[in-house]
Amino acid sequence: MTRHETLNLRKAKIAGGVATDRRHDSAHKHVTGEAVYIDDMAEPAGTLHAYLGLSEVAHGAIRSIDLTAVESAPGVVAVLTAKDVPGINDISPAGLHDEPILAEGDVQFLGQPVFAVIAQTREAARRACRLAKVEYEEKPALIDIAEVEPQGARLVTKPLMLARGTAAEAIRAAPRRIKGRMRVGGQDHFYLEGQIAFALPGEDADVTVHSSTQHPSEVQHMVAHALGVPSHAVTIEVRRMGGAFGGKETQANLFAAIAAIAAKRTGRPVKIRPDRDDDMTATGKRHDFLIDYEVGFDEEGNILGVDLTYAARCGFSADLSGPVTDRALFHCDNAYFYPAVRAVSAPLYTNTVSNTAFRGFGGPQGMLGAERIIDEVAFALGKDPLEIRKRNFYGNGNRNVTPYHQEVEDNVVHRVVSEVEKSAGYAARRRAIAAFNAKSEIVKRGIALTPVKFGISFTATHFNQAGALVHVYTDGSVHLNHGGTEMGQGLYVKVAQVVAEEFQIDIGEVKITATTTGKVPNTSATAASSGSDLNGMAAQNGARQIKNRLIDFAAERYGVPQEQIVFLPGRVRVGNQEIPFPDLVRQAYMARVQLSAAGFYKTPKIHWDRDSGRGRPFYYFAYGAACAEVSVDTLTGEYMVERVDILHETGKSLNPAIDLGQIEGGFIQGMGWLTTEELVWDGKGRLTTHAPSTYKIPLASDRPKVFNVTLADWAENTEPTIHRSKAVGEPPFMLAMSVLHALSDAVASVAGHKHCPRLDAPATPERVLMAVERLRAEA
């Protein structure tokens, strides 16, 4: 039987078009273990393994490096130090030349790579690393940002200020004023697949690196710089990552550079994969923040003026700390209108690992400042925080200008929040909780409903572009490639759905291929929730180019006007006849029609002037709301999330099943950040929570006991995004603020809801218990 005979020419609908539930394209390979991650790839004969030697002090000058024992250890082939970097010893993504591949002269954090060992086996390389004798002249190390005054402190990058109106005056003139400080912890990505790179040397200066990266183009540039070769000599490929969450946006650069240098030096394939402990010690995390706030408000709970300082522990280099702290300020309002506002960032230098991108990218920390302010106002006035939230929401058409002077044009926060309020039965449950707490001596319950408004677009405008490559083969099957990377979020399947929809062919006819710099160049990181928005549009553009050529061809061949050519499921109607898609493709090929296209997209409308703090950095906003109820043991601080109700809007979802997974998963990850995930550094600057034994991400048994998640079926993007969908990667993460505030509500009950618990994050059982004790003392 030929392929053509299997086609159903009367089919009403293709399999796997847009706006349908579609399983992850690799799901069947995930469950069988057949999905290939980089460490699973067959190693060519002669493959070597690299391992990193890390700094043992947080800050110091390297006095001497004695590697003789390392070099003579069994299996060792080569040892690399900074002087062995053939090109530029720098992988600063900010272009500030502040991040060496291997330390030179000084080390600036405990865990900084100092040398690399190349050996026959990974174990041999790892063992040999321990034989190094490195002497340091220790210098004073700055570990904790609570020790520094933001004013006059050393910064890793230029701070940002956003201002609208005169905040100081508004606060001074306000009937009520509160000032406070909030501490927000960082977060390790804990991608299940750790960092890894596998470099294969080619002829001339060429090298191909399989890198677990969200940003193949940047890895390409970094490897090229490190080798001192043009970008054309370097190809980066990634089929899939075992999780990333921002942790492989810039942090993969180091490993790819080491593997490539070692491969070119030895002429053999080289793989590098750190142990989990070293991965967590040597790679960046979510920034922890100190938020100083002052709010002026009236007796009704209207916020009149806000002043905020967001100080972040950035680590020893800039990395992405500039845009991360910027995004914190962009979300210092969450969904609330500030009549007058001043917000400044302080990206602080510290002798810790350089913090980096993590789902939300500063936005979550920014929003927590806003939500703390809401709590402060509510407790000061003895009102329900939800009332204060609703009172201060952005308006529609008025009260709609953000601190960065962008108008909020697509506001649906009122509807989202009121629907959750109803579906969760908020008012009745608040009463029931009050009754429960009155009778329950030890266990106290709490509830909170918090909104999310998250800005979509890279705030660096030029990143908002994407490319795709679409080939249609003569049998009608389609090869799809684009600049986006697959880290589990389902980007590949979504973009394939877009292409299937465009050609009206089953998704099985579309082959999803590994992201590689050789096919689509100059790509942006798959980050900022932008994957489907950008790559979906680029792929659609590529498919449309081919489609238009097919239309032109068919119009001419069959002598029908173009508007009478319609792509139907599996076939094309040309005038009065229907031609199977593969037949038309074949005919076009015979007529020498180009069946390959490079698609391109750039986001319209956006612009941003950082110096003036004005512009439209975001194409649109994504909205959601969550209501959480918790129970807290006031003897130990232990707690349980009893129930969570979420309504999230993803526009007209490309794939509701995938989007639901992003919402559920993002929420739980956010809950981990705000509850049990605690990063602890000791006085020497050593991260002591460097493995899952000590760093506790949520388990299945930490899920809310009742977890109702709904996609807003009425939603549609007001902007012409890909099939009117919305980005969904990051926004749901911040729905977890509801858990922190529900804990805060439970704690507040021990003092009659008259004192703001000022519960910092992560709200570990210890922090919760200490807040209970503090409030009891205040009451």
Add this chain to the structure above:
Amino acid sequence: MTAIRNEIRFLLNGRKVALADVRPGETLLDFLRLDRRLTGTKEGCAEGDCGACTVLVGRLSGGRLVYESVNACIRFLASLDGCHVVTVEHLKRADGSLHPVQQALVDFHGSQCGFCTPGFVMSLYALWMREPQPSTQAIEKALQGNLCRCTGYEPIVRAARAVSSYGEAGADPLAVERAAVVAEIEAMKDGARVEIGKGHERLVIPAGVDDLAAVLEAEPDATIVAGATDVGLWVTKFMRDIAPAVFIGGLEELRAVSEEDSVLTIGAGVSYSEALPHLAVRIPALGPLIDRVGGEQVRNMGTIGGNIANGSPIGDMPPPLIALGARLTLRKGKERRTIPLEDFFIAYGRQDRRPGEFVEAVHVPLPDAGTHFAAWKVSKRRDEDITAVLGAFNLALNADGKVTGVRVAYGGMAATPKRAAAVEAELIGKTWTAGTVERAMGAYERDFTPISDTRASAAYRMLTAKNLLKRFFLETSGAGGPLMVSRDEAA
């Protein structure tokens, strides 16, 4: 003279494996991935905490074949002698169709990045064979040792509930082929001592307990490896040399639980999972506590004897066992001595175990009817976390409500598991009232000066330790509302 064999033998999926070249510290995971190129089993953490490396190990227990989930990353290859190792590659049917567990996960969108997925498949496979219609709590318990960073677990739990609608556990190949596998394993067991390697780089699997005693007398410095949930990390994290190593996990004689005269005797090789049904029935308060020790994989591997022998100040079993008045039998050669468990812990990292001696069994007196016993663990995360504070209380009251006997022991409060002597002294002979308890809470500073570390501050430890006594009092006397949060169905 004991017969000696110079290879280990086991079944790997459908094949027999005999290995004469095994290093003492070689892990099952490295063997699978590097030697056999079975790359479906992943390394996520190399310390038995994430579950990406979960495989099933089938072993004979009292003649019955039991399949348990284990962490291949910290499971030593040598410990698999006479076992059946099942990896994710074994699940797909010959016709290419997916196993019920796999199909359920696909259909419920249970994977995103997919890296943790093979581990979840294996944990759910073990659960499904044991409990085809699991409750939500049973699913959560089976998944305590599996981390997923993408899905938030909800779709995985949904899939787990649905597995039985995709197939029948009784018709699963591992169920159907049980007799054949038992026969193959029986055929491997020749009663010989296994010795592999020469000189220092040597490993021994004794033929039995008497043989173990002989081996240790000859080699008192050998590393004793039982469940390897601690020793595994010495190798994977600290790259310590554990040779010569003596593997005792397969010794059936050490895996017995017996009861005589109201004393439960637990062999040193009894895993948490094996001990659980006995302890949970005879000492109900220990059931929920054991459920919070490690994850399922760790409970399947880790032993109660090992938890005692390694002397950790934060081991979860010593405090309750001390509170119960447990005694420990140590053996050297043919000689045995039995000591109060609390005397075994001398100082941090120092136990009363003499060269050539090994822990043989622990004897746990069952609490009398009418006494009150409780043991509670406090940790940052509820499940699969290391203890911050663990308090255990054993109280006898007379008819007048006077304290006639009390034993209070804590973990996480000192350099060893420790009894709260001053607190006990405040309680003994007093009437069990809120006031008495309040006064006893003032005695904690005389017993303990806890430290601050990654898991908790000294202040939190002290406060929580005292509050656990308060909880114990409320539990015996009643209070308004629940005494602690629970994972039971939402109210």
